[in-house]
Amino acid sequence: MIIQPKVRGFICTTAHPVGCARQVQEQIDFVKSKPRISQGAKKVLVIGASTGYGLASRVVEAFGSGAATMGVFWERPAEDKRTATAGWYNSVAFDQAARKEGLYSQSFNGDAFSDEMKIAVAKKIKKDLVDVDLVIYSLASPRRQHPRTGQIYKSVLRPKDYPYTNKSIDFEAGKVTEVTLPAATAQEIEHTVAVMGGEDWEMWMDALMEHGALAHKAYTAAYSYIGPEVTTAVYRNGTIGAAKDHLEKTAKKLNEKLQQKGGGALVSVNKALVTQSSSAIPFIPLYFVLLKKVMKSKGIEENCIQQIYRLFAERLYANKPIPLDEEGRVRVDDLEMRPDVQREVQALWEKVNTDNVKQLADVQGYEEDFLHLFGFGFPDVDYHADVEIDLPLP
Secondary structure: OOOOOOEEOOEEOOOOHHHHHHHHHHHHHHHHHOOOOOOOOOEEEEEOOOOHHHHHHHHHHHHHHOOEEEEEEOOOOOEOOEOOOHHHHHHHHHHHHHHHOOOOEEEEEOOOOOHHHHHHHHHHHHHHHOOEEEEEEOOOOOEEEOOOOOOEEEOOOOEOOOOEEEEEEEOOOOEEEEEEEOOOOHHHHHHHHHHHOOHHHHHHHHHHHHOOOEEEEEEEEEEEOOOOHHHOOOOOOEHHHHHHHHHHHHHHHHHHHHHOOOOEEEEEEOOOOOOOOHHHOOOHHHHHHHHHHHHHHOOOOOOHHHHHHHHHHHHHOOOOOOOOOOOOOEEOOOOOOOHHHHHHHHHHHHHOOOOOHHHHOOHHHHHHHHHHHOOOOOOOOOOOOOOOOOOOOO
């Protein structure tokens, strides 16, 4: 099958298996080009492992520390003439690359929110690895069915207290527009916290502990974002922010539990990056293309794998106390939040409009990064070649 990108809104409905494998290999090559993380974890579970920060975490631990890894995700395989999702192809490529180098790699495709998945993974850990010494929670989903009550929750991207209006960008039309988001209801806030907060993370850790699948001194980390003032109303002070607050409170609860066994739990605040989920948040893509322009000009731009390698090599496993902020979080958004960077981004935000957006912002870079998420836009991949789309997980 010959596959071309079909972009609709903030998603691409096709994915290219060869391109996805190329993207995974680029991450592997980067990690292998860096100093080995000798103090890194050796048996790792990544929940939400097929794209973005979760996939990068698995790559860094496997190819940077030689770790055995398990990954949990929910992706769609190919069906008839419909390609699989990018996350499916990413995971196939990762498993193949890891096993080729003699690394243990096991992937689980299914509902990570379910009790059945948690039990299956815990049993597999006991059988194959005995236990794990690191759990990364990087799950991104718009909905969640509660495993105990059966209730379905759906997250929304809205401010909490009042409607919010600001600039955004319509990439399809190539225009800077003005978007107004209505204030969320109390139920919408509750639902977003239920989907994106810390309850499921805590359920995962409880299940692993109950089955004896956590090593002594095991750590767990979840990923979060704070961002600048211009996105505060819709992000940190919005429904997502309420969920992130819950996630951070959960980290403190889990930290108390794990400290009793010499381990701990923490939240890592990461940089704004192009991901399938971040592309859907109004205002964020415009901020990102301005940020990317500024950080590139200063030589401090980081992509997903660079960010996560720095997190593991310079923060979590640097053989010294983990540096934390006043809220107990690890901060690898430090370059993004530098005062000089934020001043320049804010100045560009005030100037940007449809006529000058391609001059003031790195729109081309964003579009390239977006297409790369789905395996497109790599110059050494022949997109006119007939490729097999039905690839099984190893």
